[in-house]
Amino acid sequence: MSHRTAVVNRIGLALVGLILLVAGAAALARGLGLASGLLGSRTSPVVSKAIAAYTARNSWFWPALAIVALLVTLLALRWLLHQARTGTIRYVNLEPDPGHGATHLSSRAAAAALEDDVADSVHQEGAARSERVHATLDGAPSAPHLALAVVLPDRADPTAARHGIQRAVDRLRRSLETDRLPATVQMHTTRTH
Structure with missing residues (x-):
């Protein structure tokens, strides 16, 4: 779910909740006879x-x-x-032309391979090994979108980590035989001492 959708959901739910709270309070006040002038008596x-x-x-x-x-x-x-x-897809289409048949790759397998590749690539770039890597593929099976979250130790070099991540994502693009794989990458650091 995108950030914008989450914000709209929270605002919508807050408004509905507020309306229901006011309506419930008004009904309770009328039933108890507390607001008989404004809402009418409880017997009306x-x-x-x-x-x-x-x-x-x-x-x-x-x-x-x-x-x-x-x-x-x-x-x-x-x-x-x-x-x-969840928005995640189950598989990625590897064959762009359905006339040539269908070749699918499990999106979870591709994400797991990318997670391992990112962890190794970040470490090879000279940055400290990443603490956690989580990848998901969502969108359409023929046009997936990559969401990648990497947690690095606070002593890691973010530039080196970014280069390692970029190379790992490029290798995934080549594996999927696509020139275009939009990606959202979030890097966070965690305190190690």
Whole structure:
């Protein structure tokens, strides 16, 4: 999930939560008779006579309300299913032309090989060996995107580490026989003493 999507999700959930909190507090206040002047007494009907008369005159109202409720439910379900997706792909297409057949490589195998290669390449560049390397491939199987996170000890040379990472990513591009493999690389340091 991208950073922008996460921010939009947090803002949306905060707004929905705030609306539900206010509605719940209003219902509780009305039920306890604390806000009888503002919300009506606890014995008064929830729906006013004007609204009840409007719904009685317009037979389309309740079916339209049911359709809107169904659409809101389907959108909420779609959003929930989208949250459950990790975005990673299961395989990478190695054959660009489907007319020549299909050759797939497990994305987890490619990511694991890259993790080992990055750890070795960073060390060969003279930087201290990386503490942790995590790689994932997401996007479409025919156009994957690489996300790479490398944790280095605080004594590591970031320039040397970057060169080692670049060479490892270039080798993965050649292995996948692609000129284009967009990559997001995050390097962090961790205190070793």
